[in-house]
Amino acid sequence: MSSPVSQESTRRRLSAQQAETVAKLTDAAVEVLNTDGFDGLTVRMVAKRAGVAPATAYTYFSSKSHLVAEVFWxxxxxxxxxxxxxxxxxxxxxxxxxxxxxxxxxxxxxxxxVTVALLGTDPDVEHLRWRIGGFIRVRLAEAVGVDPENPGPVVDALEMLYAGGLVHAGMGHLSYEQTSERLVAAARMIMENQ
Structure with a gap:
């Protein structure tokens, strides 16, 4: 069963066939990233790996940054x-x-x-940045037990914490597993001192 996210795109609601195409493209993007890295990735290369026409791929993704941001989302x-x-x-x-x-x-x-893609200037990436940030804010507010519309300073601090931690990990300074535990330890200090 597919999730509601698999039926949407940053540009429009997707039919089942379109959602399958986007899933093929996002899966292929990860494969290309693992063989060629972000610098070597192109939407055309991902389309070929997914067995999709490049023109079709570009109807869903405006750039490689948009494609990678969508994978993360x-x-x-x-x-x-x-x-x-x-x-x-x-x-x-x-x-x-x-x-x-x-x-x-x-x-x-x-x-x-993901770190490089989310810092880009593509308007579709900007849209996803807002969606991603809003999603994480809601999850953190729910966890703290406050209204996501008015989350307060603890959620603000936790947002700054995770954003910095993920950029740090994305730069390769720590693994994501190490970052995870450092985030939790820092969150404990924030919450104990509120």
Whole structure:
């Protein structure tokens, strides 16, 4: 069964056949990243690997940064569930931070590519940055137990924490697993001192 995210794109709602095409392209993008890196990746190369016409690929993705950002968005939306309300707030926050930071762990060059892609200027990437940031803000607010529309300073601090941590990991300074545990330790300090 596909998730609701698999039926959407940054440009439009997708039919089942279109969603399958986008899934082929996003899967192929990860394969190309792992063999050729972000610098070697092109939408045309991904289209070929996916068995899709390049013109079709460009109807869904305006650039390689857009394609990589979409891969991250889909993995994030599918891999970071709503926090378990039966757990205490810190455990909920730790679960969200771990899930966010491990979404690209073990994925070869995907993490670094996501960092580069999300910092780009493509308007479709900007749209996804807002979507990704809003999604993580909601998850963190739910974990802390506050209104996502008015999350307050703890959620603001946690957002700055995860953003810095993921850029740090994307630059290759730490693994995503190491980053995950450092994020949790720093979150504990933030929440204990609120």
């Amino acid at each position: 889909r993995r994030l939306a599918d891999g970071v569930p709503a926090p378990d309300t039966d757990l205490p707030p810190f455990e909920r926050v730790a679960g969200v931070l771990r899930a966010v930071s491990l979404v690209v762990a073990g994925e070869g060059q995907l993490g670094g590519a």
